Amino acid sequence: EAGVTQSPTHLIKTRGQQATLRCSPISGHTSVYWYQQALGLGLQFLLWYDEGEERNRGNFPPRFSGRQFPNYSSELNVNALELEDSALYLCASSLVGLWGQFFGPGTRLTVL
Amino acid sequence: DAKTTQPPSMDCAEGRAANLPCNHSTISGNEYVYWYRQIHSQGPQYIIHGLKNNETNEMASLIITEDRKSSTLILPHATLRDTAVYYCIVRVATKGAQKLVFGQGTRLTINP
Numbered sequence: 001e002a003g004v005t006q007s008p009t010h011l012i013k014t015r016g017q018q019a020t021l022r023c024s025p026i027s028g029h030t031s032v033y034w035y036q037q038a039l040g041l042g043l044q045f046l047l048w049y050d051e052g053e054e055r056n057r058g059n060f061p062p063r064f065s066g067r068q069f070p071n072y073s074s075e076l077n078v079n080a081l082e083l084e085d086s087a088l089y090l091c092a093s094s095l096v097g098l099w100g101q102f103f104g105p106g107t108r109l110t111v112l
Numbered sequence: 113d114a115k116t117t118q119p120p121s122m123d124c125a126e127g128r129a130a131n132l133p134c135n136h137s138t139i140s141g142n143e144y145v146y147w148y149r150q151i152h153s154q155g156p157q158y159i160i161h162g163l164k165n166n167e168t169n170e171m172a173s174l175i176i177t178e179d180r181k182s183s184t185l186i187l188p189h190a191t192l193r194d195t196a197v198y199y200c201i202v203r204v205a206t207k208g209a210q211k212l213v214f215g216q217g218t219r220l221t222i223n224p
Contacts, residue, residue, distance in 0.1 A: 042217075043212075
């Protein structure tokens with residue numbers, strides 16, 4: 001069974017540009033979560049999507065947004081990139097309920 | 113979500129059991145204990161979770177004290193590949209509270 005996949009693996013942008021990160025959940029999982037892990041910092045919750053709707057949002061500005069498609073894949077968009085947006089962006093999927101979240105390998109975003 | 117306390121780092125010899133403690137003294141009755149680990153530059157990996165009974169799977173065992181205020185993750189025969197940051201997370205498992213709140217975790221180093 002394929003795990004969570006993310007693309008691209010690496011992304012280099014300049015300040016002020018927009019970045020789009022993509023995530024495909026494990027087959028059958030309806031929930032997708034996005035986390036940010038800046039260098040030297042812990043994982044910070046960004047967004048949670050379930051059944052196509054945003055269910056919860058972390059303490060991030062509105063320029064961080066996303067969506068979930070009918071096939072449950074998801075996009076994370078970051079507008080007006082700032083240097084401090086440089087981080088590893090992790091996507092996870094799960095079945096809503098008790099079980100753990102399963103993470104993808106991440107997209108490393110570098111803002112120059 | 114309840115706050116957890118973990119030692120920042122631990123060492124263990126290869127082949128020995130690694131016992132990672134976690135304190136969660138403010139845990140509520142409906143909160144589960146989850147363990148994840150993150151090997152350098154990879155996405156976190158779900159290990160195990162439990163409510164009040166001890167749990168075991170192919171990766172590890174989880175021992176939860178009777179008062180549920182602390183738990184221990186046991187890797188029975190640690191290998192070099194178990195070197196990682198281990199996160200203990202406590203959260204409810206309801207639809208309205210699905211995000212994971214990661215602390216600083218324990219950096220476990222397995223020594224040859």
